[in-house]
Amino acid sequence: MNQSSNNTDVVIVGAGIIGIACAHYLSESGAKVTVIDQNTVGSQCSFGNCGYICPSHVLPLATPGAISKALKSMFEPSSAFRVKPQFDMSLIKWFWQFSKLCKTDVMLETGHHLNNLLVSSKREYTEVIEQLDFDCEWKKNGLLYVAETQNGLDDLRAKSELLAERYGVSSRLISGEELLSFDPALRVGLAGAYHFEDDASINPNKLNQQWYQYLKEKGVEFVEDCSLTGVNKLGNQVSSIETSKGVFKADNYVIAAGAWSAKLASELDCKIPIQPGKGYSLTTNNPDICPEHPMLFPEHGVGVSPFKDGYRIGSIMEFAGFNTSIPSKRIEQLKASAQRYLVGQSNEEWKYTWQGWRPMTWDSLPIIGRIPKLHNTFLSTGHNMLGMSLGAVTGKLISEMIQGVSTHIDTQAFSPERFN
Ligand SMILES: Cc1cc2nc3c(=O)[nH]c(=O)nc-3n(C[C@H](O)[C@H](O)[C@H](O)COP(=O)(O)OP(=O)(O)OC[C@H]3O[C@@H](n4cnc5c(N)ncnc54)[C@H](O)[C@@H]3O)c2cc1C
Numbered sequence: 001m002n003q004s005s006n007n008t009d010v011v012i013v014g015a016g017i018i019g020i021a022c023a024h025y026l027s028e029s030g031a032k033v034t035v036i037d038q039n040t041v042g043s044q045c046s047f048g049n050c051g052y053i054c055p056s057h058v059l060p061l062a063t064p065g066a067i068s069k070a071l072k073s074m075f076e077p078s079s080a081f082r083v084k085p086q087f088d089m090s091l092i093k094w095f096w097q098f099s100k101l102c103k104t105d106v107m108l109e110t111g112h113h114l115n116n117l118l119v120s121s122k123r124e125y126t127e128v129i130e131q132l133d134f135d136c137e138w139k140k141n142g143l144l145y146v147a148e149t150q151n152g153l154d155d156l157r158a159k160s161e162l163l164a165e166r167y168g169v170s171s172r173l174i175s176g177e178e179l180l181s182f183d184p185a186l187r188v189g190l191a192g193a194y195h196f197e198d199d200a201s202i203n204p205n206k207l208n209q210q211w212y213q214y215l216k217e218k219g220v221e222f223v224e225d226c227s228l229t230g231v232n233k234l235g236n237q238v239s240s241i242e243t244s245k246g247v248f249k250a251d252n253y254v255i256a257a258g259a260w261s262a263k264l265a266s267e268l269d270c271k272i273p274i275q276p277g278k279g280y281s282l283t284t285n286n287p288d289i290c291p292e293h294p295m296l297f298p299e300h301g302v303g304v305s306p307f308k309d310g311y312r313i314g315s316i317m318e319f320a321g322f323n324t325s326i327p328s329k330r331i332e333q334l335k336a337s338a339q340r341y342l343v344g345q346s347n348e349e350w351k352y353t354w355q356g357w358r359p360m361t362w363d364s365l366p367i368i369g370r371i372p373k374l375h376n377t378f379l380s381t382g383h384n385m386l387g388m389s390l391g392a393v394t395g396k397l398i399s400e401m402i403q404g405v406s407t408h409i410d411t412q413a414f415s416p417e418r419f420n
Pocket residue numbers: 013014015016017018019036037038039040041042043044045046047048049050051052053054226227228229256257258259260261277278279280281314315316355356357358359381382383384385386387388389390
C-alpha cells in the first residue's frame with residue numbers, strides 16, 4: 001500500500017462499509033481519521049447482506065417497466081419489489097423522479113457510470129484484501145444467475161448479451177444439464193444459468209470486522225454509540241459537529257450515514273434524496289449439499305451466499321420507511337424461493353433473521369463529492385444495492401477529493417450538485 005503525506009484530519013460520520021473504506025484510503029494518504037457511529041461498527045446495512053462484489057450488476061433499478069412493477073406491488077404484499085401504500089411526500093417525490101428515468105437511454109448511461117465504479121472497486125478490493133490478507137472468505141469463483149424457466153433463461157441471455165456488448169462484462173451459458181455437475185446443490189430440471197466469472201464475494205461481517213481491526217491498529221479512532229446531532233458552520237465551512245458524545249472538530253468531514261443520510265440534509269444545507277430500501281436475509285446452518293457458488297435467482301428476486309459457517313438467503317426491496325419488523329411471511333418467502341432451486345435442506349439448528357435499509361437514490365447512482373455550500377464536507381452515501389461492491393472505489397475517490405488530486409475516474413455523475 002502506498003503511504004503518502006496528507007496532514008489533514010477528518011471526521012467520518014457512519015461506520016458501515018462506506019465509512020470504513022473511506023477511513024482506510026484517507027488513513028493511507030496520511031490523514032488523521034476519526035469515525036463515529038450511532039450504533040456499532042458495521043452493524044447496519046453492511047452486516048447481513050449477500051456479500052457479492054459484482055461488476056455484473058451494471059444495470060440500475062430504474063429500467064423500462066420498473067414503475068408499473070412498483071405500482072402493481074402496492075396490491076401484492078408478497079412482491080419481491082414492493083412499495084407499501086403510504087402518504088409520504090418525500091417518497092412520492094422520489095418515485096416521481098425515479099419514474100422519469102425508467103427509459104432505455106438513461107438506463108444505459110447510468111450503467112456506464114456504474115460500470116466505471118464497479119470495475120475500479122473490484123480491482124481495489126483485490127489489492128486490499130489480498131495484500132492485507134483479510135480472513136473474510138474472499139472468493140473469486142463468480143456469480144451464477146440461475147433461471148428456472150426457459151423464459152427466465154431468455155431474459156438472462158438478453159441481459160448477458162447487452163452487458164457484453166455495452167460494457168465488456170462477460171458471462172458463460174451453462175445448460176440445465178451441465179448445471180448439475182457445475183454446482184451439485186442445484187435441482188434437476190432448471191432451465192440453465194449464466195456464470196459471471198469476474199464477480200467475487202466476501203462474508204460482509206468478516207470484511208467489516210477485519211478492516212475495522214486493521215484500521216484501529218493503524219491509528220484510526222472509532223467512536224461507537226455516538227450520534228451526530230448538529231453541524232456548526234462558519235461561512236462556507238463546517239467548523240465542528242455536535243454529537244451525543246461531545247463536539248468533534250476537524251479540517252474535513254465525510255458523511256457516510258447510509259439510509260439515514262437524508263435526515264441530515266437540512267443541517268448540511270443540501271438535498272439528499274435517499275429513501276430506505278428495506279431488505280431481509282436468513283442465515284442458517286449449511287445444508288447437507290451446500291452451494292459452491294454465490295447464486296442469484298432473478299425470477300424470484302432472491303440471492304444465496306454460501307459462507308463457511310452457514311448459508312444466507314437474502315433480498316427483497318421494500319419501500320416502507322424505517323420499519324424494523326421482520327415478518328415471518330417474508331422469511332418463509334425467501335426460503336420457499338430458494339427451495340425451488342436447491343436440493344439441500346438446512347435443518348436450521350441455528351439461524352438468524354435480519355433486515356437492513358439500503359440507501360436508495362432515485363437515479364441509482366451513489367452520491368460522492370463535496371457539498372456545494374460546505375467546502376470541507378463530503379457526501380459518501382446513496383450506494384443503493386451495491387454498497388459492498390462499491391466500498392473500495394468510494395473510499396479511494398473520497399481520499400483523492402480530500403487530498404485535492406485529480407480523481408482516478410470522472411465523478412461528475414456522482415456529485416451532490418445534481419440535486420441542488
Ligand atoms: C438483503 C440485502 C442484500 C444486499 N446484498 C448486497 C450485495 O450482495 N452486494 C452489495 O454490493 N450490496 C448489497 N447490499 C447493499 C449494501 O448492503 C448497502 O448498499 C451498504 O451496506 C450500504 O453501506 P453504508 O455504509 O452506506 O450503510 P450502513 O452500513 O447502513 O452504514 C451507515 C452507518 O451510519 C450510521 N449513522 C447513520 N446516521 C448517523 C448519525 N446521525 N450519527 C452517527 N452515525 C450515523 C449508522 O449507524 C450506520 O452504521 C444488500 C442490501 C440488502 C438489504
